C-alpha cells in the first residue's frame with residue numbers, strides 16, 4: 001500500500017520549485033529549468049500532478065518520476081490512467097479493448113498511450129511499464145518542511161464537503177497531520193484532492209475568500225486553469241494552462257514557482273521569452 005501522504009524536510013542545501021499541471025509539455029518545463037539554472041544535485045522540483053495527456057510528451061513527463069529531484073502528487077489524469085489499467089498492475093493483464101476505449105482516461109486525452117501498448121497482443125512497452133509502477137506510488141499530498149517554512153503540494157483542493165462559510169471551507173495542518181499519522185483519508189477527501197473546484201471557482205462568482213487561512217500552511221495546487229496564479233485560503237493555484245498555448249493563445253502557459261524568491265516564471269508555446277513576476281504568499285501564524 002503506497003503512502004497517501006509523504007513528508008520531506010526543508011531543503012537546506014538548495015532551492016525548491018513547484019510546477020503547475022505539465023500535461024506533456026516537457027519542452028516548456030526544460031526552458032523554465034534552464035532559466036533558473038536548476039541544480040539537480042541540490043534543488044527539488046515539486047509537481048502538482050497531471051503530468052500526462054493533452055501535450056506533446058506525456059510519457060517523458062511520467063519518466064520524470066524516476067529522477068531523484070522530482071516529487072509529484074497524483075493528479076486526476078493519473079488517477080484516470082490507474083483506474084483504467086488497475087487490472088494490469090497485479091495480474092499483468094490489460095483490460096479488454098472495449099472497456100479501454102470507453103474509459104474516462106481515453107476520453108480525456110489518453111490516446112497517446114496507444115503508442116506504447118497493444119491491447120489485443122497484451123503488449124506494454126517497458127518504458128510505460130516502468131513509469132506506471134512510479135505512478136502507482138504517487139501520494140496525494142506532500143508535506144514539506146515544518147513550522148514557518150512548511151508548505152503542501154496537492155493536485156486540486158483541500159476543501160471540505162458542505163462548507164458553512166469561507167472559514168470552514170478548508171482542512172487545516174492538524175487534519176493533514178492526523179491523516180499522515182493514520183496513512184488514511186476518506187474517499188470524499190481523496191476525490192476533492194483530485195477533482196474539487198469549489199474554491200477556485202470563486203474567480204467567476206466574485207465573492208472572494210481571503211488569500212490566507214489561519215492554521216493551513218501554503219498549499220500549492222493546480223487542476224483549475226487560470227491565466228495567472230490564484231490564491232484563496234492558503235491555496236496557490238499554479239495551473240496556467242500550458243497545453244492551451246499550443247494553438248497560439250499566449251494568455252496561457254506553464255508556470256514555475258520559486259519558493260525561496262517568491263517568484264513565478266511562465267512561458268508558453270509560440271513565445272520565446274519567459275516572464276518573471278513576484279508572487280508573494282502571505283502567512284498568518
Ligand SMILES: [Mn+2]
Pocket residue numbers: 021023050075222223239
Ligand atoms: Mn490538469
